[in-house]
Amino acid sequence: MSPLIIIGSGLAGFTLAREWRKLDPATPLHIFTCDDGEFYSKPMLSNAIAGGKSAAQLATKTATQMAQELNAEISAHTEISAIHPDRHSIGVNGQEIAYSRLVLAQGADPIRLPLRGNGADAVLSVNNLDDYTHFRAALEGKKRVAVLGGGLIGCEFANDLLAGGFSVDVIDPGTRPLSTLLPAEASLKLQEALGKQGVSWHFGVKADAVEHSGNALQLKLSDGSTLDADVVLSAIGLRSRTALAAAAGITINRGIVVDNQLKTSAPDIYAIGDCAEAQGKVLLFVMPLMQQARTLAKVLAGTEAELSYPAMPVVIKTPAYPITVCPPPIGSEGSWKVESTPQGVRALFLDGADRLHGFALTEQTTSEKNNLVLQLEKA
Ligand SMILES: Cc1cc2nc3c(=O)[nH]c(=O)nc-3n(C[C@H](O)[C@H](O)[C@H](O)COP(=O)(O)OP(=O)(O)OC[C@H]3O[C@@H](n4cnc5c(N)ncnc54)[C@H](O)[C@@H]3O)c2cc1C
Structure with missing residues (x-):
């Protein structure tokens, strides 16, 4: 029998696998991932520097432990290159592998700013354990970090880096931090609290270019000013990974469009997590993907289920405020x-x-x- 295939070993893919295994312990399950297949909680990435945590400390289970726990095969470091809905198969390393049902849990990519300059490639973003390892290595022996973006992830990193002893500049074209989530009064208090602890805010400007300058980097901002930093972290947002689905003719919008049973427009193909657009929304948070995973597990097990969201508060990890x-x-x-x-x-x-x-x-x-x-x- 062809297995259920999940593409992605993030919180969406693994939560679905866990929920489904509660209902169906035996049907073959194969998880493919570009990562190394360890289990980790991604929200930890933006508050682990101050505590000196390594990526290995953030990963709570190895791929082998996950495979055992889930009675699954896990293919790590394996990128799926194509989906063939008409043949119920996926393309991997030049071969085709058949699925009975396929779940896309591919997450989202950090948005890259179109920066000019010979240092543009040195700008980092942190969206998985490998990125985190790279970021920590870049911080080694350094002092000044410039964070592009004053949204949730930018503010969390700013607070964590401050607590870790770094000096932090945050650059954002808006007028205040967390402007899309908070009313002005709360934003301004956060700005004040992080400012008191040492964050230098640069609102109303964009980074246009990054140049190497000796061992450091120099940012050129849209108002003509410059800013020196040792490390530049981009945290300007994420965009659902939809290319694979789009190439297979599956309907996409901002994310891979799914109905309330998490079905895409192609038969036997489903999508959940950061890559999915359910009820017209792409919600890049943990609570929505948990609801989606629980619903889809029931659907896959043949039980009637419909996606609905409870109130989903988000705790912002800025201990300074x-x-x-x-x-x-x-x-x-x-x-x-x-x-x-x-x-x-x-x-x-x-x-x-x-x-x-x-x-x-x-x-x-x-x-x-x-x-x-x-x-x-x-x-
Ligand atoms: C720094 C940071 C802090 C956050 N903090 C919070 C928070 O405090 N609270 C909150 O609710 N949310 C937070 N979030 C958001 C939350 O972590 C995400 O919504 C969630 O982890 C997304 O999980 P996912 O499984 O959909 O995607 P991902 O974790 O990105 O997993 C995607 C998986 O798909 C695989 N993949 C993709 N394409 C392919 C392919 N072609 N072939 C094989 N494998 C593929 C990848 O390798 C990966 O394993 C944070 C996000 C970040 C980046």
């Missing part, structure tokens, strides 16, 4: 009602009938999260 945010769904009608209290900022996104659609809590008010989640679920 703790934040928990549950952004309102895109297109929600309403506005932020913001209170700045001695315990922190409490921001509620309310509609005209005062129903709650999202929230942002900072410092001690983060303890109100569970209560607000209940209110969201009632709304």
Whole structure:
């Protein structure tokens, strides 16, 4: 019997495999991955430098342990180069391998800025354990880090690098950190808190070019100024990996388009995690992929199931200024009602009938999260 094939050994691929194995312990399962097939929690990548953690310490299980646990074959360092939906097969190393059903859990690629200059290739991004190893090696013996992007990942790295003793510059064309997730009051408090600890913010400018300058790098910013750094980290966002699906004629939009059973437009092919667009949204967080994996496991086991999302708060890993945010769904009608209290900022996104659609809590008010989640679920 042809196996169920999963492409990807990130949280999406492994969570699906675990959930499915609870329902179907025996059907052959084969996981292909460009990585080395270890299990790790990707969110750890942006708060591990200060603690001096190596990639080996972040990986909690080897590929062999995962294969045993999942009763699966895992092919590490193996890139799938084609999908043939008409023949129910994938292309790998010049061969074709048949699947009974295929799950795309391919994740997302860091967006690369079109930077000029002879140092552009030295700009790093961190999206897997190998990138993290490379980043740590680049930091060895260095002091100054420039972070491109003041969103969630940029702010988390900035806080972690500060705590690790580095000096940090953050460059962002917007006007404040985490501008897409937080109302202005909460953003500005985060800016202030990280600023007090040493982050130098550069808002309203873009990095245009990176040049080598001795052993260091020099950034040329869009306002004509320059900035010296030893290491440049790009954290400007991620884009779903859709090329393989697109080449196979599978419908894509911003991600690989799936229905509420996680089915793509091709028979017996499914998609989950950062590469998937479900309910019109690509949600690049852990909680959505857990919901998707649980739903798809049931679908694959022949049980009726439909994707639905509970409230999904995100804890932002900036210990200098703790934040928990549950952004309102895109297109929600309403506005932020913001209170700045001695315990922190409490921001509620309310509609005209005062129903709650999202929230942002900072410092001690983060303890109100569970209560607000209940209110969201009632709304
Ligand atoms: C630094 C950082 C911090 C984060 N922090 C948080 C957080 O605090 N909270 C939160 O909710 N989310 C956070 N996220 C987002 C979260 O980690 C991701 O949404 C999640 O890990 C994505 O998992 P995935 O399995 O979809 O993708 P990935 O982990 O990217 O896995 C994709 C897999 O597909 C494989 N693959 C791709 N193409 C092929 C191919 N052609 N052939 C073979 N294999 C292939 C890759 O090798 C990889 O194994 C963070 C992300 C980053 C980068």
